Structures are given as structure tokens and as C-alpha cells.
Amino acid sequence: MINRRSLMGAASVASVLPVQSLAAEDDLCAHVDPFIGTGGHGHTYPGATLPFGMVQLSPDTSNNGWDSCSGYHVKDGSIMGFSHTHLSGTGCADMLDCLVTPRTGAVVLNPGEPGQIEGSYRSRYTDEVASPGYYAVTLTDSRVRAELTATLRTGLHRYVFPAGEAGHLLIDWAHGQRNWWEKSPATKLDNTSLRLIGNDTLVGGRQVFMWAGGRWIFFALKLSRPFSRAELYQNDAPVGGNAAAGGKLKCALHFDDAGSAPLLVKVGISAVDIDGALKNLEAEQPGFDFEGTRRAAHLAWQSELSRIRVDLSDPNDRKVFYTAHYHSLLAPTLFSDVDRRYRGMDNQVHRLKPGEENYSTYSLWDTYRAAHPLYTLTQGPRLPGMIGGLAxxxxxxPAGAPIWPLQGRETDTMIGYHSAAVLAEACVKGVPGVDYKAAYKVIRKRAFDDDVHGFGLYRQLGYIPADKVDESVSRTLEFAYSDWCASKLAAAVGAHEDARKLRERSRNYRNLFDSYIHFMRGKKADGSWVTPYFPQSLGHDQKRWRDYTETNGWQATFLNQHDLYGYMQMFGGEKAFESKLDALFNAPSDLDHGSLDDISGLVGQYAHGNEPSHHVAYLYAYAGALPKTQSRVRMLMKAMYRAEPNGLEGNEDCGQMSAWYVLSALGLYTVDPVSGVYVFGSPLVNRARLALGNGRHLSIVAEGNGPDKVYVSGMRLNGKAWSRSWISHDTLMRGGELRFLMSATPNPAFGARLADRPPSFV
Incomplete structure (x- = not known):
């Protein structure tokens, strides 16, 4: 164990220097391109939403394919309609609730498939426009111009039909994501209902049994003018009356005068009940003021984006940066009604205390790495709600410590128990308004009692055996990191014996390190290594097991985030560890047969397209080779992010892919978020100004920066020389000026002394 210094030490500088404003009048929304990530494997959506908004009103091009997890992909070629809930950049699929499709001609109930327009209610499209809080498109087959905007809990549509023609709206309440890998994929629903109220309102509810199994969703839809007639359908057969329940429900609202004036449609949603959806609609969208709502959405985004203002020489870099910042602010999503009611993880309805907030959509395996650390810098007012809600x-x-909670249900997706990381980081950084003792009780139960995903074997043997549980290596390593995080939370709440045990257990990574070949590999319950072993492989027996989670042996060997100095010794010391890092980046990029699409964005065997690699380029700093971090990070920013639909090398994953870029472009990254430490990289920005949310600002200056000036020759904090390759969160939050002195040649002395390297396992 290396325990060399406190995180503060002599680094604290209390003075706050004045910093220059960066183009305060600039319209930052103009630099955002919501279409970045809608191609390739980015899995983003281009529609209208607000920062962390509960409604994501966006076009659906498909609900049946991995690359359409968000409901949209640029290659699909046709639009089914516009639904009100979407996931940003995930690898699993759900949502797409309350599809509204404007059409002319006869009612068609068949949704069709991409490339199969005839006989379906789909339409080809043209003239797409998207900016934060706004989306517009022309549906060429339907000849309807559609515009979308949103408030936190409502969506507002504006449709212009062909002049002088009739038209209708089809509301497909059977529509939702499907499991594309099944033989006959379908959206699994129960407790479905639709009900017409008067001649201008439609309400409905349903329970969805997809990824977030058993989640509830309700909606209330109101029209700017009465419909001429309405038709309800059950299992694609017309039914009489004003209400229907059970089966696959749809509704067609007809307008004989559709083309006489724009038709506006407002929709409120709720996970509680129809009354909640109506209240949300009445509170946030009392009228049909499309332009006013659009302006308010624009201002909300301008306010959030302006928390980080940057000067970048390349306009494409500026677009990538602000789009990345935009994408990082889409989740977690608000998940409570205006009357403070919400549906809890126990499927019961609860009411928040005044001032509390409730959120959903925590992709914790991804976002603990960079998205949540970014929020601790710029989202101070929201943190008590985000972190308190997680606790x-x-x-x-009933499932205990959150793993991947979505819409009041636990999806139990991915590995480790990384709610411990987010809670411990918040505790270490002093986020107020969170009951950390209560949170630790939940984390402690997972750490010491629960037997999930091989955790019982992990506690018994010190590792998860590869012949008993799949993905055993990754599970062991991530349980070890979660143990480290839990130990920090335990210590903070006074559970010191727990902290000691968890701290020691967090070194279980040692049990799967093969000191002969210097790789992490699977081990059987009898203590023998699994064979055959190839570091570019997913594991020893891919038909039954994989030894790794969305990684291979190369990438998993660098999963250690918390005990770097202890880990280096297993390779033979810091130079040997540095050489192993070099080997990772220089290895052939060949992947074993049967590899996963998630292993993407390859540089050698480093895979930037998936989160387990995101900290790896910064590990050089711990070995005293900071210039290699600088060159690698600058290369990754330029190679892995582009201002085009196929501009992300992997899934956006609820903001993590983008948050890596935002922090790295500022010259900072959190290898171990619960340490409260940021490691320096190579800033892409020339200057940046961060509003820290505590009345202070941080100015970042990269003096002499340029495409060929990727190295940091030295640094200054508030005018004073700074020799360390890291900085603490507390120091950053004091504000002032952090100045990088950029150079075309590396300075191997900067950050090389052991005393100047980032702390680890402290």
C-alpha cells in the first residue's frame, strides 16, 4: 500500500482569481448536432427533450434492432411516428411509449419494418432539422410537416397537413421496443387501456414487460381543436364506444379540416396514473404555445450548456464538444410528477418531500466513470436529488443496491454494484442532503450478505470461478472495485471494521492475475487456470461461458482503478507496467472469432468504444510517464469523436462516452472517482470557463495550444507553479485559473516524481 500524502496537502490555494468570460453572448445550442451518434453503434436519438427531462419526444425509425435501441437510426430510412420516451445510447432496448403518427388517406394499422413502406403507416422523410429542445421533419409519403418540442414532463407536436385535405392521427398504444433476437419479437404488455374524453382528449395506461419488466406508463393527450370522429381498435379490429381495455390498442383521431390550419397535440406522461399525466399536462403545458415552449426549451439548454464555455480553434471540435456536453445531460431522467408523486422500485406510489427530486435511467456500470464525476463539477444543485434518489x-x-434502475424497475444489467461508486464519490466530495448512513446499509447488505452473480463464491474463494459463473474475471475485478468504493462509504459513516474488511477484499484482483504471462485470466473452482487462453478472446468456452464482460483478456488486464501502485508490482514494477500499457496500444487489433460489437474503437487492443477502457490511457501518469497519457488522450479525442452521425465509436451509454470527451477536452479525468482526484491529460480546449455551481468559476487555459502541441511542459494554479500530475476535487471547486503550458515536445520530468504522481489506494 502506498499512502504518501493527503489529497489536499499543500495543494490547497484559497484565492479565487478573476477569469475572463468566454463569448457570453454566443448561442451554444447552435454548436450542438443531435444527429451525432445516430449512425454506427452510437444509439442516440435526435428528438426534443430538456436537460434530464422525463419526456424525450423523438421519431421512431425502428423498434426491432440493436442499432435502433434509441428508436432511431439514420440508415432505417422511414419514420413510424413520434413517441415520448427514449433511451440515449444504451445497448439494451425499452421505452418508445405513446407513438403518435400524423397521416393522410385511409387508416393503416400495420407498422411495417424499415424498407417496407407499402401497406404500413410508415413514411419516408426529408428535411430533418434538430437542435436542443426541437426537432422537425417532412413525412414525404404522408405529406405532413411535423415539429416537436418539450417541457420536462410533456411533449408538444405541431403538424401541418396538406392544404384543403383531411387527415388523422394514429396513436399506437401497442407500440414499443421489441426483443429483436427472439423468433417472433413483440412488445409485451398488460393492463392496457385507452379512453376518449369529450372530443379533444385521449388518455391511456399500460404495464410494459420488456427490459424494465413490469414498468407502468400513463399518458394524457389533448388537441388544439376537436376531432371530427374517433375510432378505437383492439388487436387491429375496430371496437365501439369511448373506451377499450386489454390487448393491443390503437386509436385514430380524424380531422376533416386537417389542412385548414396547423394541428397541435400536447401529451403529458406519468408512471403513477392518468391523473398524474393530466396534472403534468395542465401544469407545464396549459395552452398550445409551440413557439413559447420551443423558446423556453432553447433557453433551458443554453443555460445548462453555458456551465462550460470553451474556446476551440476547430469548428468541428466545437461541435463535437458541445454535442458531447448535450449528450451528457440527457440522463439520469426526472421521474416524478408535479404533485411530487412517483412510482418507487417497490412498484408502490410514493410522495416526495418538498424540495426532493426523483430520477430514473441510471446506467451505473458506465456513468460512474466520468458522467457522475462531471456532474459533481457542474450540477451541484441537482446532485442531492440524483444521489439522494439513488440511495x-x-x-x-426488493433487489437491494441499484444496478441499472429504469422507470421504477431494476433491470439487473451489467456487473459489480456500482451504485457504491456513485454514492461513495458523492460522500467523499461532500454532496449535501443525502442520508449516507441509510445508503450504506443498502450497500453493506450487498457487500456482505447478498449472493448474486457469483458474489457468494467471490466471498468464499476470493474470486469467481470460471467453471461456475460466466464472465467470472470481469465480475471478480468489478466486485473488487465496488468493494473499494464501499470501503470509502463505510469509513465515512463510521463503520471502520467494515471499511477495513472491504479495503482488504478489494485486492481480490490479485487472485486472477497470472504472474507468468501478466494477464488476468479465468480460474476454476479447484484453483487451476482455464485453458486454452488467448488474450484477444472473450474466454475459454464461448458456447457456455465468457470469462469477460464486453472485453477480452487484454482490456480486462487493465481494469484496476484503485490500487495502481500495488498492481504495478505484480508486473515487476512501474517500467514493466508501462511496457505492458505500450503493448496494449501497439498490439494487433485482431479480435477472436465471435467477438462482440461492443469491443470497438480499437487502438491496438485498447477499445475506446466501451467503458472498461476509458481510464486506461491515464494509467501512464501513475507510472511516471505522463507524456504518454498526453499523446494517447489527444489522439483518442481526435480519432474517436467526429461531427457526423457515425461520430461515436461505441454506444453513448447515457452520457458516459460523451462525458469522457468533455472531461478529457478540459484536460482532466477521474481514474478512480471515489478518490476525489482528477488526473491531467492533454486539454483540447484553448480556454474554458466552468460555472462550479457554488458561486465560483474555474478558468482553464492551455497556453500555446495547437494540433502539434499535445504535451504539457508545466502547469500553474492561480499563477503559482504546479508540479503534480493530478489535482483534487476540493481544489478545483475553489475556482481560479488552471493553466497548462503546452509544447510540441514532451517534458518527461513533469509529474514523474513519485511525490507528484496521483495517489492510489488512499
Whole structure:
């Protein structure tokens, strides 16, 4: 164990220097391109939403394919309609609730498939426009111009039909994501209902049994003018009356005068009940003021984006940066009604106390790495709600510590128990308004009692055996990191014996390190290594097991985030560890047969397209080779992010892919978020100004920066020389000026002394 210094030490500088404003009048929304990531494997959506908004009103091009996890992909070629809930950049599929499709001609109930327009209610499209809080498109087959905008809990549509023609709206309440790998994929629903109220309102509810199994969703839809007639359908057969329940429900609202004036449609949603959806609609969208709502959405985004203002020489870099910042602010999503009611993880309805907030959509395996650390810098007012809500989930959920909570349900997706990382980071950084003792009770139960995903074997043997549990290597390593995080939370709440045990257990990574070949590999329950072993492989027996989670032996060997100095010794010291890092980046990029699409963005065997690699380029700093971090990080920013639909090398994953870029472009990254430490890289920005949310600002200056000036020759904090390759969160939050002195040649002395390297395992 290396325990060389406190995180503060002599680094604290209390003075706050004045910093220059960066183009305060600039319209930052103009630099955002929501279409970045809608191609390739980015899995983003281009529609209208607000920062962390509950409604994501966006076009659906497909609900049946991995690359359409968000409901949209640029290659699909046709639009089914516009639904109100979407996931940003995930690898699993759900949502797409309350599809509204404007059409002319006869009612068609068949949704069709991409490339199969005839006989379906799909339409080809042209003239797409998207900016934060706004989306527009022309549906060429339907000849309707559609525009979308949103508030936190409502969506507002504006449709212009062909002049002088009739038209209708089809509301497909059977529509949702499907499991594309099944033989006959379908959206699994129960408790479905639709009901007409008067001649201008439609309400409905349903329970969805897809990824977030058993989640509830309700909607209330109101029209700017009455419909001429309405038709309800059950299992694609017309039914009489004003209400229908059970089966696959749809509704057609007809307008004989559709082309006489724009038709506006407002929709409120709720996970509680129809009354909640109506209240959300009345509170946030009392009228049909499309331009006013659009302006308010624009201003909300301008306010959020302006928390980080940057000067970048390349306009494409500026577009990539602000789009990345935009994408990082889409999740977690608000998940409570205006009357403070919400549906908890126990499937019961609860009411928040005044001032509390509730959120959903925590992709914790991804976002603990960079998205949540970014929020601790710029989202201070929201943190008590985000972190407090996560702690509350653990208390309410029958599943215990949150893993991947979505819409009041636990998806139990991915590995480790990384709610411990987010809670511990918040505690270490002093986020107020969170009951950390109550949160630790939930984390402690997972750490010491629960037997999930091989955790019982992990506690018994010190590792998960590869012949008993799949993905055993990754599970062991990530349980070890979660143990480290839990130990920090335990220490903070006074559970010191727990902290000691968890701290020691967090070194279980040693049990799967093969000191002969210097790779992490699978081990059987009897203690023998699994064979055959190839570091570019997913594991020893891919038909039954994989030894790794969305990685291979190369990438998993660098999963250690918390005990770097202890880990280096297993390779033979820091130089040997540095050489192993070099080997990772220089290895052939060949992948074993049967590899996963998630292993993407390859540089050698480093895979930037998936989160387990995101900290790896910064590990050189711990070995005293900071210039290699600088050159690698600058290369990754330029190679892995582009201002085009196929501009992300992997899934966006609820903001993590983008948050890596935002932090790295500022010259900072959190290898171990619960340490409260940021490691320096190579800033892409010339200057940046961060509003820290505490009345202070941080100015970042990259003096002499340029495409060929990727190295940092030295640094200054508030005018004073700074020799360390890292900085603490507390120091950053004091504000002032952090100045990087950029150079075309490396300075191997900067950050090389052991005393100047980032702390680890402290």
C-alpha cells in the first residue's frame, strides 16, 4: 500500500482569481448536432427533450434492432411516428411509449419494418432539422410537416397537413421496443387501456414487460381543436364506444379540416396514473404555445450548456464538444410528477418531500466513470436529488443496491454494484442532503450478505470461478472495485471494521492475475487456470461461458482503478507496467472469432468504444510517464469523436462516452472517482470557463495550444507553479485559473516524481 500524502496537502490555494468570460453572448445550442451518434453503434436519438427531462419526444425509425435501441437510426430510412420516451445510447432496448403518427388517406394499422413502406403507416422523410429542445421533419409519403418540442414532463407536436385535405392521427398504444433476437419479437404488455374524453382528449395506461419488466406508463393527450370522429381498435379490429381495455390498442383521431390550419397535440406522461399525466399536462403545458415552449426549451439548454464555455480553434471540435456536453445531460431522467408523486422500485406510489427530486435511467456500470464525476463539477444543485434518489431506490427496491434502475424497475444489467461508486464519490466530495448512513446499509447488505452473480463464491474463494459463473474475471475485478468504493462509504459513516474488511477484499484482483504471462485470466473452482487462453478472446468456452464482460483478456488486464501502485508490482514494477500499457496500444487489433460489437474503437487492443477502457490511457501518469497519457488522450479525442452521425465509436451509454470527451477536452479525468482526484491529460480546449455551481468559476487555459502541441511542459494554479500530475476535487471547486503550458515536445520530468504522481489506494 502506498499512502504518501493527503489529497489536499499543500495543494490547497484559497484565492479565487478573476477569469475572463468566454463569448457570453454566443448561442451554444447552435454548436450542438443531435444527429451525432445516430449512425454506427452510437444509439442516440435526435428528438426534443430538456436537460434530464422525463419526456424525450423523438421519431421512431425502428423498434426491432440493436442499432435502433434509441428508436432511431439514420440508415432505417422511414419514420413510424413520434413517441415520448427514449433511451440515449444504451445497448439494451425499452421505452418508445405513446407513438403518435400524423397521416393522410385511409387508416393503416400495420407498422411495417424499415424498407417496407407499402401497406404500413410508415413514411419516408426529408428535411430533418434538430437542435436542443426541437426537432422537425417532412413525412414525404404522408405529406405532413411535423415539429416537436418539450417541457420536462410533456411533449408538444405541431403538424401541418396538406392544404384543403383531411387527415388523422394514429396513436399506437401497442407500440414499443421489441426483443429483436427472439423468433417472433413483440412488445409485451398488460393492463392496457385507452379512453376518449369529450372530443379533444385521449388518455391511456399500460404495464410494459420488456427490459424494465413490469414498468407502468400513463399518458394524457389533448388537441388544439376537436376531432371530427374517433375510432378505437383492439388487436387491429375496430371496437365501439369511448373506451377499450386489454390487448393491443390503437386509436385514430380524424380531422376533416386537417389542412385548414396547423394541428397541435400536447401529451403529458406519468408512471403513477392518468391523473398524474393530466396534472403534468395542465401544469407545464396549459395552452398550445409551440413557439413559447420551443423558446423556453432553447433557453433551458443554453443555460445548462453555458456551465462550460470553451474556446476551440476547430469548428468541428466545437461541435463535437458541445454535442458531447448535450449528450451528457440527457440522463439520469426526472421521474416524478408535479404533485411530487412517483412510482418507487417497490412498484408502490410514493410522495416526495418538498424540495426532493426523483430520477430514473441510471446506467451505473458506465456513468460512474466520468458522467457522475462531471456532474459533481457542474450540477451541484441537482446532485442531492440524483444521489439522494439513488440511495432511496436501494431502500425501496426488493433487489437491494441499484444496478441499472429504469422507470421504477431494476433491470439487473451489467456487473459489480456500482451504485457504491456513485454514492461513495458523492460522500467523499461532500454532496449535501443525502442520508449516507441509510445508503450504506443498502450497500453493506450487498457487500456482505447478498449472493448474486457469483458474489457468494467471490466471498468464499476470493474470486469467481470460471467453471461456475460466466464472465467470472470481469465480475471478480468489478466486485473488487465496488468493494473499494464501499470501503470509502463505510469509513465515512463510521463503520471502520467494515471499511477495513472491504479495503482488504478489494485486492481480490490479485487472485486472477497470472504472474507468468501478466494477464488476468479465468480460474476454476479447484484453483487451476482455464485453458486454452488467448488474450484477444472473450474466454475459454464461448458456447457456455465468457470469462469477460464486453472485453477480452487484454482490456480486462487493465481494469484496476484503485490500487495502481500495488498492481504495478505484480508486473515487476512501474517500467514493466508501462511496457505492458505500450503493448496494449501497439498490439494487433485482431479480435477472436465471435467477438462482440461492443469491443470497438480499437487502438491496438485498447477499445475506446466501451467503458472498461476509458481510464486506461491515464494509467501512464501513475507510472511516471505522463507524456504518454498526453499523446494517447489527444489522439483518442481526435480519432474517436467526429461531427457526423457515425461520430461515436461505441454506444453513448447515457452520457458516459460523451462525458469522457468533455472531461478529457478540459484536460482532466477521474481514474478512480471515489478518490476525489482528477488526473491531467492533454486539454483540447484553448480556454474554458466552468460555472462550479457554488458561486465560483474555474478558468482553464492551455497556453500555446495547437494540433502539434499535445504535451504539457508545466502547469500553474492561480499563477503559482504546479508540479503534480493530478489535482483534487476540493481544489478545483475553489475556482481560479488552471493553466497548462503546452509544447510540441514532451517534458518527461513533469509529474514523474513519485511525490507528484496521483495517489492510489488512499
Amino acid at each position: 432511496r431506490m436501494g431502500q425501496e427496491s
